[in-house]
Amino acid sequence: MTQPDLILENARIRTMDPAMPWAGSVALHAGRIASVSPDRRHPEPAFAKARRIDLEGRLVLPGFWDSHFHYYQWAMGRQGAGLDQARSFGQCMELLRELAERPGESYWIQGQGFNESDWSENRLPLRWDLDQACPDRPVLIWRCDLHLAVASSKALELAGVDEVVADQHSGLIERDQQGRLTGILREEAVNCVKRAIPEPTFAHTREIMDRAQAGLHALGITGVHDVRLAGNISESALTFRVWQALRQEERLRLRCWTSLPGENRAAAAEIGLRTGLGDAYLRLGHLKYFMDGGMGARTAWMLEPYLDTGNTGLCLIQPEEMLQEVLLAEEAGLAVMVHAIGDRAGHELVGVFEEVQRRRPPSAMPLALEHRIEHVQVLREEDIRRLAALNMPVTAQPPNMILDINMINQCAGDVGRHAYAFRSMLDAGLCLLFSSDCPVCDPNPLVGIQAAVTRARPDGTPEGGWHSEQKISLDQAVAAYTSSPARAYNLAHRHGAIKPGAAADLVILERDIYTCDPADIAATPVVMTVFNGRIVHE
Template identity: 35%
Template sequence: MTILALGACSLNVHADTLFVKANGYTLNHKQQLQRFEAMLVDDAGKVVATGTQSNLQKKMPKAKLVDLAGKTVLPGLIDAHGHVFNLGVAESQLSLRATNNLTEALSAIAQYAKRATQQQWILGGEWNQAIWKLDRFPTAKELDSVVADRPVWLRRVDGHAGWANSKALALAGITKATPDPAGGKIERDANGDASGILVDSAMDILEKVIPPQNDTELRIALDAALKQLRSVGLTTVHDAGVDAQSDKLFREYATQGKLTTRVYGMIGGVDQFFDTVSAAGPVRSLADDRYALRAVKLYSDGALGSRGAALLAPYSDAPHTKGLLFVQDQQMQAMVRKAAEKGYQVNVHAIGDAGNRQVIDALATLPKQYGAETLRHRIEHAQVLEPSDIPRVAKAKLIPSMQPTHATSDMNMAEDRVGKDRIKGAYAWRTFLKQGSKIPCGSDFPIESPNPFWGIYAAVTRQDHQQMPVNGWYAEQAMTVQEAFRCFTLDAAYAGHQEKTLGSLEKGKWADFIVIDQDIFTIPSKDIYKTVVLQTWQAGKQVYAK
């Protein structure tokens, strides 16, 4: 790791700003970690050079100086899988993430309902029955005991199951006679009545009756999300499920210069909105790379916590079920081909080993001109794979898009779900890296915190914030700090076809960078998650200061 010297290239360009006294780190195009103490940025907001202060100042003596006071400077971090509007909406909804048991949860729901007197529906979630050590799902009757007069709908922490009270079930018309939809399940009690838990596509039955957000509410949500994203140092996010309303607002905010975190969008599915927007083809860049819409997000299965993830063999802790594939193989292949033939990258959610196999098989059916080598197709989560399928990911040049904090959130139940043998192919970051796979890292916010330093910490330690388990959970799959940093920068940029403009502070790339309060490459790994972002810059313009 060396201080970058000024290259031999000419600097005969107008350069606006010279950032000095930086403890700077970046990766180069060879993925080597290099250091710098000064960075020259032109008036367009792109990096001209990084290097020593003396060299750069000699070349550009009239540049405006910005003193970074010796603080650590990194390229802006990239979250390769999040949900922007959901993050903003979650700011105003009920969160049960901090509750330790059902009693605490019910108390929190009751208190929230007393405050939220103007809300027709009580919405929110982030509950986790595994944390509560409940050994079962909560019920509608338990919700009724604290809120019976208004409908309540609370999504599980993984977003793949929801908890409704009786009022909500009644409004949705869910009765004993309502059949399970394809790709979903209505949990039932001993009498066959709906118990209050809806899994995966069964949630759609209820959510159709929730009043949609209006334009004003969506703008409030987007503003709230952007405020949070820039405060944690995310200069780009990949939004995993863009619809017509969000696409409209992303375009508007981008062209007006209000999209303070760049968005790489994935169209949610290949239905009506896809048919409309794809007529013009993928949007590779809008408003100086602030917005792109060149991917499609599909779903293969559900989540592990709710046992909706599709497994090849029954769940170890529930032998009566193998989870759910959302669609049959032929339908998945048809959806993949429809998107790819229009020139879109195809990113498919897959958690269980059966879900992952279905996705690998489907993407393998694509002709070469629509294949992964050209369009960089991705498996979103790639969470539990049959070990023999992991090399197939590399052979097919698929990108495993993974979320490190999922491992540390799931470690309290994952092995219970899949057993000691299958866990060897789960959250297998080192195995993927060893075979040469690029891993774009994300968080799946708001399911997890959007803070990328929590993700880097989880990737490096495989521990929770109490440093448990002591030696890390299956620590042989951990990353180094440099690898985790790469996953949140260059590898994430590559996964969005943006490695030539984003992901590092190299000549010609956008000057998206952050200033932080500690050096993540020298501090003990146990302290990485405590990192605080002091400043965030987009294209050489400051968009956040603590």
Template identity: 30%
Template sequence: MTQNRKQNEKQRRPVQKKGVKLIRSVAKAGLISLVSVSALSLHASAQTLFVKANGYTLNHKNQLQRFDAMLVDDAGKVLAVGTQKQLEKKFANHKQIDLAGKTVLPGLIDAHGHIFNLGQAESQLGLRSTNSLAEAQTAIAQYAAKFPQQQWILGGEWNQAIWKLGRFPTAQEIDSVLADRPVWLRRVDGHAGWANSKAMQLAGINLETPDPVGGKIERDSKGQATGIFVDSAMHLIERVIPAKNEAERRLALDAALKQMRSVGLTSVHDAGVDAQADALFREYANKHSLTTRVYGMISGVDQFFDSVSKQGPLLGMADDRYALRAVKLYSDGALGSRGAALLAPYSDAPHTKGLLFSADKDMQAMVQKAAARGYQVNVHAIGDAGNRQVIGSLATIPKAQDASVLRHRIEHAQVLELSDIPRVAQLKIIPSMQPTHATSDMNMAEDRVGKQRIKGAYAWRTFLKQGSPIPCGSDFPIESPNPFWGIYAAVSRQDFDQKPVKGWYPEQAMTVKEAFRCFTLDAAYAGHQEKILGSLEPGKWADFIVIDQDIFKVPVKDLYKTQVLQTWLAGQQVYRK
């Protein structure tokens, strides 16, 4: 048994039997389910009774339960939920906190985000709100003038589809407003970058620079690089950008944590943890400075994986503040930049089918390597060819390490051949999806894949009907980290102006309850954490949020307007509006 596993076993040891009588008496009264003593971590004093709550939680039977009071022990775990009268009668020695009738939910979980990127984005140039190339050029010039000390102008979130260019922007179009400093701006999906001539010069890009495996340098009719680098070609520019120092990384993490707790995220699955991120997560967890729990996915199976995996998966440390038990791989790029790998050519670009990052045999070797060491394997796949490669690769894993055991995931599962969708359920693969991707992509997705292939795209209802759990996320900072935007997108399949009127392919929409589950219990399940997170049930961590409206009663059009008033982690308040 590895050291980490020993520590986890120690954390799960049963408490003394002296609490059994109390538990049984409460169970008999109908306040809580009779659960094992080991789950309750009972304490005789310093309990907190939260009262006057408009509370909702799901249980293991997928039932939506109401409560107006919740008892939390001094370890930060839920002891019971029920009515205030019942809990006051059965439990003494507690303090009370009045929630004034506000709606209370379990803390929400984002199953796919990029924490350091979120923090860094706050200090970089953002072009998400620009509606034209001219607006973007103005924003670049203004940002550069505001920050003259920055050696590189970094940022992005541009979208040429919104600009209605009908093409990618060029280096010259940045040069016209800023030529003396290097500029590097990632596309909104993070799978293409836009450089000016200065950046390309520093990177040594010329006519002879080859396209790397899994990437593409966009070129003009003379073979000159236009300034657009797709997928792995982005590394040609990024390798010459000065690395963030320790202080900058800490600032980024602090900024991300502040933003995450303010939108009610009590847990996030970080989709790509390297050695430097891992070190900071462990430090912050040990100091209880992680105000959002982190479930980490190791970035690839290279040097860092070889090193950290010698100790085995980290199932949870520092009261489950941090876990590192998954690996993140990539099969292809994104739809917007036409880097997603398709089985047939793009409907709006018949000369290309996108890019697979690895040959089938190489993908199989990577997933088998990670699974053999006990890690969950989570693979980015957007296009139907990318998804088919991942499904086929995960099918090669021995039964003792397959998806039914380690809960392997497809991250995004965006466009699938209809015949491949049942295979996802048959192999017990989890489709980890991001509802706001559908509403962000609906302006171009059908153009890319056509009317037939779109039937297997963003197909949440199809997956739910076959019994696949859908852990929901945002892929922040590509999308907003606000989970209520995700719930709104999942239910409405509309933008904030309620367009299209009936929703975009509304037959694939979720109910509010289903979307709520995707951001709670399903996300917890996808991180092997459904026994400790995802609902407010006895024995689980008291991670919960207080919000300004009842999401189960307000009109669908108002779901995204939900504001978080308080965020609590392990019974401790970490945010107040």
């Protein structure tokens, strides 16, 4: 009889294992689940030497996976101004002033997370606002969706961005009616300024990324898919090197798949990198591409014009070019994930993957992971059905939905009925993976679970839920953070369920979210997180 290291008992365990959906105790040994019992007290007398923890009836779930997470941006952004706390334009400026006055603060002032569509002023900051808040300091702040940023005059000056440079970016660097630069930067135009900011050292980045793991453990997260942003190749390389260093030093305490920018496709293929390379802690995931932008920046590619701008957004890569990229990636053994937020982007992209499947030779070697579409924020019913026929996973962000309600109502109106269509996706048979897109949203999976179940903001509005026909069940929401990612990563035998032989990655909640008021789910504390059989948060 294997002697377990730890027994968690007197619990209410939602195993996500159809063979035993609910259990009362679980024994862990050498990073694996040794046994699961329906009894509250583990019955084996041979387990007398194991450490036993009485959970006093608390809920146990498999460790949460966040399937689309910008780890570098989140970890480094925790050092700057958290503008998601700003409830008005004035508060946003005050947070920047406070940051500029901190002793020892870096020369560049940075912040992320503001959401102007929820402010009473309902307007974007401009460079003159930043100049007034932080005189003589370069400032760069990101909107919550990371598709738009605002730079101060000093930041534009240091980056060498003037009217001539702006003309080279086809309107992504915004001007006012007098032709002056407003400081608003959309999509990859942000990198014109970002490149002027001194890059952190490898040692500093390693320290910050290492320390940030505890923040995820406190939320019950034991696995992430770390996703790169467009036009940040040097940042991507730095992050990848740090992940490898943490793994080599045995300091990596997450299951981490990490993507590469699509711009690296040829280089990755040339040196023989393939999706799936790695071990149980760190693996190479997809190449990341962008079909369009974001609705907050009005750069998501839409079938119908935005109500407030009259345009239909941006196509960042033509479907024909995307098709060639996917075919070349497949040939090299590399899976792709493609950002698609607007309904036109989703429609065109489904067509691309239909053509990829038509052209795939019967003798083609299967990829380690399926291709994926990221966000599917607005997708019409007919395209959801076409996508389901392709047997591809998709990621979606319930916490982003509750940030976007006002914005989508303003810019898209009735088209919002096609947004965040979780029920339609599941009914069609899609493998739906939930995530936070952090730092776009709060990384707490319980925030996402509550949003998917209620389709309401934390304050309960709108009453009954936004487009309530798209609500899903609690178990479906939990699966999208546990068993569904395991299935999508071809790891259902080792992850996503509490069953013998699976990895001992668990989360213990103070409140039973299966019986509490759905409006209380997000406020439920995580009392313990177990990773690979070790308690990493308590």
